[in-house]
Amino acid sequence: MSNVIFILLPMIPFITRSILFIKYFSKMGGQITNEEKDRESHRSYILPLAGFSFAGLIGLIVVDASKLIHYSYPIYYIFLSFIFFIFSANLQSYKSRLWEDQIATGCIDIANFCLILCIISLLFAAHIDKTMTYTLAVIAFILWLFDHIMRMIFEFSYYHEKEIQK
Numbered sequence: 001m002s003n004v005i006f007i008l009l010p011m012i013p014f015i016t017r018s019i020l021f022i023k024y025f026s027k028m029g030g031q032i033t034n035e036e037k038d039r040e041s042h043r044s045y046i047l048p049l050a051g052f053s054f055a056g057l058i059g060l061i062v063v064d065a066s067k068l069i070h071y072s073y074p075i076y077y078i079f080l081s082f083i084f085f086i087f088s089a090n091l092q093s094y095k096s097r098l099w100e101d102q103i104a105t106g107c108i109d110i111a112n113f114c115l116i117l118c119i120i121s122l123l124f125a126a127h128i129d130k131t132m133t134y135t136l137a138v139i140a141f142i143l144w145l146f147d148h149i150m151r152m153i154f155e156f157s158y159y160h161e162k163e164i165q166k
Contacts, residue, residue, distance in 0.1 A: 006073055010080055010117060013109030016152050021102055024159040028099035050085035057082055073121040081114035116144045
C-alpha cells in the first residue's frame with residue numbers, strides 16, 4: 001500500500017488543478033490573451049529546470065547502477081519531473097485556451113513537486129540522522145505546500161473574478 005502512495009503522491013497538484021478546472025469548467029474554453037500566454041517567460045523558466053531534471057536523472061541512474069544503491073523512488077520522481085517539464089514546455093508553444101494553460105501549469109506544478117519529492121527520497125536513502133531527515137523532509141514539504149496553496153488561491157480568485165465580470 002505504501003508503494004502506491006509514493007507512486008501517486010506527485011499527482012497532488014493534478015488533483016488541485018482538476019478541482020479548479022471542474023469548478024470553472026465554463027471558463028476553460030476561453031481564449032488566452034497574449035499577456036496570459038507569455039510563452040517565452042514560461043519557457044525560460046521551464047527549460048533550465050528540465051535540463052536540471054535530465055542531468056539529475058542521468059546522475060541517479062549512473063549512481064544506482066555503479067554503487068548498487070537502490071534509488072528507485074528518486075529516479076521515479078526525477079523522471080516524472082523531466083517528463084512533465086518537457087511536456088509543459090511543448091504545450092507552451094501552442095496553447096491558446098485556458099484549459100491548455102491549466103494543463104501546462106499543472107505539469108509545471110507536478111514537475112516542481114517531483115523535484116522536492118526526489119530530494120526528500122534521497123534524504124531518506126542517505127545515511128544521515130533520522131531526526132535531521134524527517135525535519136528537512138517536513139520543511140521541504142511544508143514550503144512546497146504553502147507555495148502551492150497560495151498559487152491555487154490566486155488561481156481560484158482569478159477565475160472567480162472572471163465569473164463575476166460576466
